[in-house]
Amino acid sequence: MMRRGEIWVANLNPGRGREIGKIRPVLVIQDDALTASGSPMVVILPLTTQVYPSFKRWRITIEPRDRLLKPCQVVVDQPRALDINRFGEGPLTSLTPEEMAEVERSLKGVIGLL
Numbered sequence: 635m636m637r638r639g640e641i642w643v644a645n646l647n648p649g650r651g652r653e654i655g656k657i658r659p660v661l662v663i664q665d666d667a668l669t670a671s672g673s674p675m676v677v678i679l680p681l682t683t684q685v686y687p688s689f690k691r692w693r694i695t696i697e698p699r700d701r702l703l704k705p706c707q708v709v710v711d712q713p714r715a716l717d718i719n720r721f722g723e724g725p726l727t728s729l730t731p732e733e734m735a736e737v738e739r740s741l742k743g744v745i746g747l748l
Contacts, residue, residue, distance in 0.1 A: 639729045642722070662678055
């Protein structure tokens with residue numbers, strides 16, 4: 635079972651407009667209780683290896699470790715829900731409690747809760 639804070643590989647195709655597409659790592663941010671309930675959808679944040687300094691407030695850097703091979707940024711400003719069938723390999727790694735706290739702070743900023 636996927637768990638909140640884990641990074642998995644998922645297929646984000648087809649993307650539209652400026653949405654992130656491709657097969658790429660994603661961070662599971664959905665509560666574990668919702669996942670355990672059998673929900674067919676999983677709320678995620680995509681990861682990218684492209685760094686945009688002007689988006690630093692909304693993108694959290696994750697250093698390579700375990701099976702995550704490159705430095706990535708969590709794209710907090712593009713949350714989405716994916717069907718469970720879009721997921722492949724994982725977990726590649728898990729975020730530390732400090733990294734998850736950063737993601738949560740950024741997500742609150744993106745949705746206007748700060």
